[in-house]
Amino acid sequence: MNTKFLPVTKEEMEARGIWQPDFVYICGDAYVDHPSFGAAIITRLLESRGYSVGMIAQPDWRKKESIAVFGEPRLGFLVSAGNMDSMVNHYTVAQKHRKQDAYSPGGKMGLRPDRAVTVYSNLIRQTYKHTPIILGGIEASLRRLAHYDYWSDGMKRSVLMDAGADLISYGMGEHSILEIAEALDKGFPVSSITFIPGTVYKTKEMPKGELLPSYEQLCENKKAYADSFRIQYENTDAFSGKVLIEDYGNRGYVVQNPPAKPLSQKEMDEVYALPYARTYHPMYEKQGKIPAIEEIKFSITSNRGCFGGCNFCALTFHQGRIVQTRSHASIIEEAKSYVTEKDFKGYIHDVGGPTADFRHPACKKQETKGVCTNRQCLFPKPCKNLNTDHKDYLELLRKLRNISGVKKVFIRSGIRFDYVNADTSSAFLDELAKYHVSGQLRVAPEHVSDEVLYYMGKPEHAVYQQFLKKFEKANARSGKKQYVVPYLMSSHPGCTITEAVKLAEYVRDMGFMPEQVQDFYPTPSTMSTCMYYTGIDPRTGKKVYVPKTFKEKAMQRALLQYKNPENYELVKEALLLAGRKDLIGFDKKCLIRPRGAGKKEQRRNKPVEKKKKSIRNVHKRKG
Incomplete structure (x- = not known):
């Protein structure tokens, strides 16, 4: 057993005299015990408070038994996609598959699913019908309420609804995860844990708070999403943030509590002093x-x-x-x-x-x-x-x-x-x-x-x-x-x-x-993604131009690397579209030269540059 790391097998757990872990952490990244990885911070923090944690990194989501390595945890499953949103991890902005996953062994792609927290959570729920599931990490945090999803080009529900999980610990989760653990350890049903800052929960009864546009309204009206986003943005502060509520019709409500308070310097020091192995x-x-x-x-x-x-x-x-x-x-x-x-x-x-x-x-x-x-x-x-x-x-x-x-x-x-x-x-x-x-x-x-x-x-x-x-x-x-x-x-x-x-x-x-x-x-x-989807600046409610088509995006990108021969046609098309034919030519201010220009025209233009250079060189020699 490698005592530097948390247990990754049931045998390693039992070697520590633990027959049932308090928590099982399931992660889309490989297991790296370093404080730059959120999974390492949360698991080490729980361990420091006396909770036992088993680590399942990159389980095979096609097999139910892959999340049953430790059996049912005493308090709950913790689920994260890892240090990146799984869709950003998998796809370029052009929606092409990336070739390498830096968070997987050997950089290999394909060791985690798309929409990882949703897939992992549903996989757990197939076997453990009533065990608490708490989502965390960047993917769950930024999808905690209804949001625009670039890859499906439409609105998606709170990940809490699609994942079948019970809670989201959003943001930097040190405070909220310890409070969740304490409540579960005291025997609170997970459905009653509705009071912790930095968490999102589901309920059938609407609590007190600010009601956002409903999910149905968000799907029907882009202006509603711009308005909703502005309210969310204005409530990201731990001191002034309000309870925010989203209506999902007969499925109930998703409720976001205000953010957790920032860590004090003493707390930050404690977090980074935990006994990390500091490697994979x-x-x-x-x-x-x-x-x-x-x-x-x-x-x-x-x-x-x-x-x-x-x-x-x-x-x-x-x-x-x-x-x-x-x-x-x-x-x-x-x-x-x-x-x-x-x-x-x-x-x-x-x-x-x-x-x-x-x-x-x-x-x-x-x-x-x-x-x-x-x-x-x-x-x-x-x-x-x-x-x-x-x-x-x-x-x-x-x-x-x-x-x-x-x-x-x-x-x-x-x-x-x-x-x-x-x-x-x-x-x-x-x-x-x-x-x-x-x-x-x-x-x-x-x-x-x-x-x-x-x-x-x-x-x-x-x-x-x-x-x-x-x-x-x-x-x-x-x-x-x-x-x-x-x-x-x-x-x-x-x-x-x-x-x-x-x-x-x-x-x-x-x-x-x-x-x-x-x-x-x-x-x-x-904020920019909201503008991209709605064509509205949520700060002002005014319209904003959005380059949306793959073609226009490709042209804009090509302009920044206009010397690359592969970009020639895109750059030319962009310049003509912008009415900037003056930037196609032989002058030093031009971005590209015309293709297919006759030899006579090329000779007429090129010698001018050579003559200037030779005169300049003469002056240099005389000086």
Whole structure:
């Protein structure tokens, strides 16, 4: 028996003197006992409170016996799709099958089903008719109420209804899962557990709370979904959130309790100090290991939550807008443990979270009263109450750099350039350039059109340009030549072909093709996904243009990589559609050259460039 890990077989469980586990955790990911994996945190937390947990990772959903490894648990089944929504894990935005699953042994695809929490839960219910089933993780969390589903292109019910489960522990589930466990342990019927923050439950009788549009209304009227989403978005805060209710007709109601309170720093430290093995289970060694461990094994989570408020991101619905942090002592202790690992080469890959340089709540008010319901901290401009001080993060990075055996500390989870701009001190940017970048700094301006950026919830393009100048000066002070590599997004709601061409021209002027281009992916429970489905901005109720067809999305994406010969026809079609024939030609400002142009025309154009170059070279020689 490998005592570093939780039991994965009945024999391992019985070797510990346990004949019936309190919980059985079923997960769509391979078993990785590392705090970057939600399954590891929840199971280790329960274990620390005296509950026994058996782990079934990636059961064969075609066989009922695959979820019966430990028999019936005393308190209940815990079910998660894993660290990603199973549909995002399986399919690209073009709805093509991905070739690799980083959370499976050897990167093999096909070891989990589509809509994993629903399939696993129904599989359990076939055998265990009355055993409590609690759903958790990102898939269940973001599908907790009725939602638009990109892959079926329509509304879907709360996953609680389709899965036949009893409860959802949504968001970061440490508080709620312990309260659920305690209630079940005290003998509460699962149907009576309706009072825990951070949970969603089913009921036949409507409780007190705010009634959202019914599921029937959502299916019939897209405006109803935009209205519902706005209300949900305004109730994602643990301090001000209301009970939300969805009517499912004769099937009853789905009720969302307000979010659980954020973890205190002491609680965060306790969670990350649990006895994780910090790697994948050895049973995967012969199957090719787990690819996802490579990047995160020597990365440190220093915070969670994000007040950035990007509309295409689900963090507001899952982790919330209040930043929670670990103490320096907790982080330093983890870093020192790396030095003793035989495969540690001296490089800490990341120190951060959703946004690396967020090391405290946006303002003092949030610590006791929560976030503002109808205002963002950074968008459209930084709030006057925003705390932009980077001193705490700087001090932490300095301590990490000074650990014996640590050669370099990288920051790869991303910084907010508008937040850095708002800091009146240049100290963080100076030390970022000097110590924490290796040639290239990746940031996410996403677009250059202010209209598109508005729909993204991102700052105006001028803010990014300001950051580039500041970073260039910081590089000069450090004596280094380093570059900013932008993440860019195509096909976001609000982006017409005209705006897409504008972005392509910006790429041209950068002088290099971006390595990573993200075509907007309408994942569950984001503001942008709501816009995509409804054609309405839920913040204002106004219409918004949405590039929806695969053809238009392909054209917008191709424009960002216009030099790729495979993209030629798409780029040409996009330019003609945008009325930008001027960008097809031999001038240096053109994106593509005309195909099939006669040799005479090519000769007439090409020598001009050569002549200019030769004259320039003559001047150089004379000078």
